[in-house]
Amino acid sequence: AQTVTQSQPEMSVQEAETVTLSCTYDTSESDYYLFWYKQPPSRQMILVIRQEAYKQQNATENRFSVNFQKAAKSFSLKISDSQLGDAAMYFCAYIATQGGSEKLVFGKGTKLTVNP
Amino acid sequence: DGGITQSPKYLFRKEGQNVTLSCEQNLNHDAMYWYRQDPGQGLRLIYYSQIVNDFQKGDIAEGYSVSREKKESFPLTVTSAQKNPTAFYLCASSVRGVATNEKLFFGSGTQLSVL
Numbered sequence: 001a002q003t004v005t006q007s008q009p010e011m012s013v014q015e016a017e018t019v020t021l022s023c024t025y026d027t028s029e030s031d032y033y034l035f036w037y038k039q040p041p042s043r044q045m046i047l048v049i050r051q052e053a054y055k056q057q058n059a060t061e062n063r064f065s066v067n068f069q070k071a072a073k074s075f076s077l078k079i080s081d082s083q084l085g086d087a088a089m090y091f092c093a094y095i096a097t098q099g100g101s102e103k104l105v106f107g108k109g110t111k112l113t114v115n116p
Numbered sequence: 117d118g119g120i121t122q123s124p125k126y127l128f129r130k131e132g133q134n135v136t137l138s139c140e141q142n143l144n145h146d147a148m149y150w151y152r153q154d155p156g157q158g159l160r161l162i163y164y165s166q167i168v169n170d171f172q173k174g175d176i177a178e179g180y181s182v183s184r185e186k187k188e189s190f191p192l193t194v195t196s197a198q199k200n201p202t203a204f205y206l207c208a209s210s211v212r213g214v215a216t217n218e219k220l221f222f223g224s225g226t227q228l229s230v231l
């Protein structure tokens with residue numbers, strides 16, 4: 001079974017600094033997608049960034065970028081120039097695109113605090 | 117505006133009672149999902165449906181039931197067999213399944229508590 005592990009239950013960063021959130025996953029599939037979702041105190045889930053496993057280039061979305069290491073099964077999220085609005089729970093998620101059923105598997109999350 | 121509507125926002129269940137959580141979407145999405153979120157936990161899949169009149173169990177389906185009679189609706193019933201129902205429930209939808217689409221669209225959630 002696929003699993004997603006986020007080893008940092010909590011992280012903190014100073015405003016305007018950079019922080020990296022870790023995520024590792026376990027799968028035997030060769031083709032899949034990886035996601036980072038943000039959940040602010042409102043508890044609304046918001047997609048931050050998405051990475052296709054077949055793409056070697058790391059995805060970027062403005063201040064958010066990933067470091068995707070397929071061989072190591074690692075998918076970390078880097079937030080640059082951190083803002084107070086970035087404070088939230090961040091979830092890493094995985095889905096296979098063939099073979100197994102299409103269900104998104106989530107990690108347990110990392111709570112990010114941004115200090116002014 | 118298109119989106120997913122979950123209701124109610126807060127729901128209380130008495131012992132032995134079945135309760136139903138509503139999820140409606142007007143995005144014309146084929147696939148719909150129910151997730152459960154407990155404090156300190158990620159989201160765990162309860163049930164999902166790729167097309168009307170068809171659905172599959174997720175990882176924690178015991179004590180729950182669903183129906184998919186209409187494309188836009190995917191209600192979740194928490195039965196009395198679910199002994200620990202207190203949690204935050206999220207509904208989501210996507211086009212033709214997540215694997216072929218950009219992302220899941222999430223509702224705003226329902227917090228279920230036991231009286």
